[in-house]
Amino acid sequence: MAESTTDARRRRRGDELVRAIHDAVLVELSEVGYGRATMERIAERAGCGKMPLYRRWRSRDDLVLDAVERNLPVLAPPADTGGVRTDLLSVLEHLSERVLAAPVGAAITSLVGEGRRHPAITAAIRERILEPTSPVPAVLRRAAERGEIAAEAITPQVCTVGPSMLMTHTLLEGAPPGAAERIAIVDRVLMPALTAGAATARATGG
Amino acid sequence: MAESTTDARRRRRGDELVRAIHDAVLVELSEVGYGRATMERIAERAGCGKMPLYRRWRSRDDLVLDAVERNLPVLAPPADTGGVRTDLLSVLEHLSERVLAAPVGAAITSLVGEGRRHPAITAAIRERILEPTSPVPAVLRRAAERGEIAAEAITPQVCTVGPSMLMTHTLLEGAPPGAAERIAIVDRVLMPALTAGAATARATGG
């Protein structure tokens, strides 16, 4: 592209350049998908040559994995809002608007179908968004300590169902769910599952 | 792969050839993903030249879409097992073992991240697996007619949560959930959501 103005020949290094490359990877992933992402376009998008890429990463896979991992936010347990319902809404809002709606979210939706070919990528998504280290079990444990729900109500299914529905909605509708949909998920699915412990035990047959 | 019968230079036409090509597309999708699928390899896998492909489909996208649509099973409402719980288990079993675990399921998981680039593909998946035309609302309506659940308990969230969890499990774990996991989904998530209508109404403030 045309070397535009005065500081057009500014030359970045180190972390600044790495961040620009990571950002370029996320954009490339969301625009053309994992399968079609190329080193050449990533370099062009980052405004650098191909050498800085090959110097730092052995392959496209390494680069993509690194870019996604560095951009996956670590989800700290959210502020205690005083009740499990509002805690859960807060978690789902954060996941929808700060993760899935962010550039890294578009990248994730492009990568999530590559599981069988690139287990490391989906492992990172799984461990950092859906696994027990996620914020959902954290707010549920807090609620159990308060006596708001029964500790036995905290099952893997209840922990994953929220993020799962956000992910599916994002994949199939093209965007994460809005506030109304998140409220419906909490009130019609999560809260019943958390408060129907006794009935569930009966249905399961003990 | 050597064609089955003695005559290796057997030459297929029409529907038989189309089916072989469609099958090759599904295998190609599951092995290299949508972005990397090529006409050349599809032709090779189908054991034919490239001309039959270009003669029938304008582009790779047309071919892929056609192959997926023709292989997406139409999900008829399952046999009435007499109770909503077993009906739901039957539906989830069918989705897991006849759809997601089949070749078309591997193709679907490879395509589901292409939503923003190829809306027609995810639209087909959405409409034929997750939408209200799916078997879940059918068994729920049947249960409501029997008086087993309240009609108001049939919400979009309750209808989609089952398939959503199957899909997420398949994407992140590499295979659809087994029987134990499906039972847990029904007993810990679906049944509570269906039987906690009154509590839900209170929580929603409606």
Place this chain on the structure above:
DNA sequence: TCATTAAGAGACTCTATCGTCTCTTAAAGC
């Protein structure tokens, strides 16, 4: 200030795939 490092740019060779085209000959229809 000066030496060292590595960025920006892009040339280069290879390979994969594209979409078109041709040739021969099975398969299907009359």
Place this chain on the structure above:
DNA sequence: GCTTTAAGAGACGATAGAGTCTCTTAATGA
């Protein structure tokens, strides 16, 4: 059996991207 259609095979030039390499020079640090 003869004609028509299209399948199997693969050649073809064009293009895109891979990964390596070179050249110049901006940024950095002693």
